[in-house]
Amino acid sequence: MGATDRNMMLPRIRQLDEAATNRIAAGEVVERPASAVKELVENALDARARRISVEIADGGRTLIRVTDDGHGIDADDLELALSRHATSKIDGSDLLNIHTFGFRGEALPSLGAVGRLTITSRAEGASEAAQIQVSGGRIAPPRPAALRAGTVVELRDLFHATPARLKFLKSERSEAMAVTDALRRLAMAEPGVAFTLRDVSDGGDRVLFRADAASDRAERLAAIIGRDFGANSLTLEAERDGVRLSGQAALPTYSRGNAVHQYLFVNGRPVRDRMLTGALRGAYMDVLAKDRHAVAALYLDCDPVLVDCNVHPAKTEVRFRDAGVVRGLIVAGVRHALAEAGHRASTTVADDTLGKMAPERPKAPVYQMDRPSQAARATAYAAQMPGLAEAPSARVEPEPRQEDAARPLGAARAQLHGNWIIAQTQDGFVLVDQHAAHERLVYEGLKAQMADRGIRTQALLIPEVVEIGELAERLLELDLGRLGLVLEPFGPGAVAVRETPATLGNCSARALLLDIAEEIEAEEESDPLTLQARLDAILSRMACHGSVRSGRQMGADEMNALLREMERTPASGQCNHGRPTYVELKLADIERLFGRR
Incomplete structure (x- = not known):
């Protein structure tokens, strides 16, 4: 050719x-x-x-x-x-x-x-x-x-x-x-x-x-995302190494089934960035279930030379000069706001509860005589239903003290079906899931211990041998001793549990270890987590084994102690899986349910 x-x-x-x-x-x-x-x-x-x-x-x-x-x-x-x-x-x-x-x-x-x-x-x-x-x-x-x-x-x-x-x-x-x-x-x-x-x-x-033109960002966000978002979100203000974070992030109990309500802005530009959404997911990792997504509007502002917005012709992707600083700022900023919120849960929890309870409305308000005093009502109720206190499904406590009723979560008044605590507040009542609430308290306590000086342990009188197959080697590699769980190899596919966290009390070492193994297996099938995130996930599983079990009868002192601890503990408004730990209902709403208003 x-x-x-x-x-x-x-x-x-x-x-x-x-x-x-x-x-x-x-x-x-x-x-x-x-x-x-x-x-x-x-x-x-x-x-x-x-x-x-x-x-x-x-x-x-x-x-x-x-x-x-x-x-x-x-x-x-x-x-x-x-x-x-x-x-x-x-x-x-x-x-x-x-x-x-x-x-x-x-x-x-x-x-x-x-x-x-x-x-x-x-x-x-x-x-x-x-x-x-x-x-x-x-x-x-x-x-x-x-x-x-x-x-x-x-x-x-x-x-x-x-x-x-x-x-x-x-x-x-x-x-x-x-x-x-x-x-x-x-x-x-x-x-x-x-x-x-x-x-x-x-x-x-x-x-x-x-x-319409708004006077400030909060007004615009409430108008677009919804008034409920404004009422159930936390204001963010944080700065690190020349990068400033502001905006609003919703309470965990105001979560959604998808991530479409996550809005991210860099120097005023709307962006869709994997690193930023990953940081937001990491910030809520402790308080949301894996299938739930936070609602948030985050604004990052920095010198334009610190971020490259010329990554893609559509300009929706950005690249930061120091992505680690930005990620750490988001995680720390959101977690600090959540901690500051304490036991607060979203108002939509109560709204949903009332919506499910709403009976058929009467055509006109029902006339009610003046409300009698608490003492008079207690005497009347005792005369009308003398056997109520002995009923197996309800444990009724004495009239609450005025100082306890004035607290945010009120004073314990009764326990229903061995799992639900009813507390009376000054203008309503609170219904608490005792297991979910205590699980959160135990989890936060374990995290505090680990950050301070390591989790205190209790030695088992007789080490318990647990067979868990191929995950045994994985558990031993994690060095769970810092979490209060001391293990030793015990032949192929088995480990011997010598010490367990003292906070968990008399728990089943086998059930605890199998639960942790399941958590590790689930993590390996999903996105890779940082070491700290993996340890937190394990602590969350451990907390379930040390919390008050459903069906456990509690006295007034125990119930009130639980309520006070919830008021002091960050993120206690939701359990480790993002579900609410309590519902607060106002007397005005209850009276509307029964046609009194």
């Missing part, structure tokens, strides 16, 4: 035209209608807009229109704005010192390459507006237009130039939900800006999302 024939078979390198390169770039920048909305709204925010209106049709497939009252674009710059890498936001000399949402100069040319784009804008101080159109990468000359102020960007027939991309879009409803989510996140980033999203499909005008 001659040289000429060989050259004819080799593929030749060629320069792609601008339309092709724009369509290729659009594949990274514009994945779906929500991506287009995000880019256009970010441009509006960079133009210092205070009111932004978004209209979509057919989930954004056929129409996306973004209207803002920003400073606008000069008529002479409209055509240049549709060129790749043309931007007014940076000069290109420093790609790390970024202070705006956009900076790559790719959004408008990408949108023009895959759809029919029209930009109408009137710059501040200009005598008239101008308009430019581009379709499939073909740009028409600018022309005069009518517009009072700001900019209107209209994108029709998204992906008409690349129809294969339409097959990857989801249903109209799913795409509209994605657009709503993108706008919600931007609204959380800019609380002082008013946002509106409308669906104008088939000539309609349905408001999908609206957020």
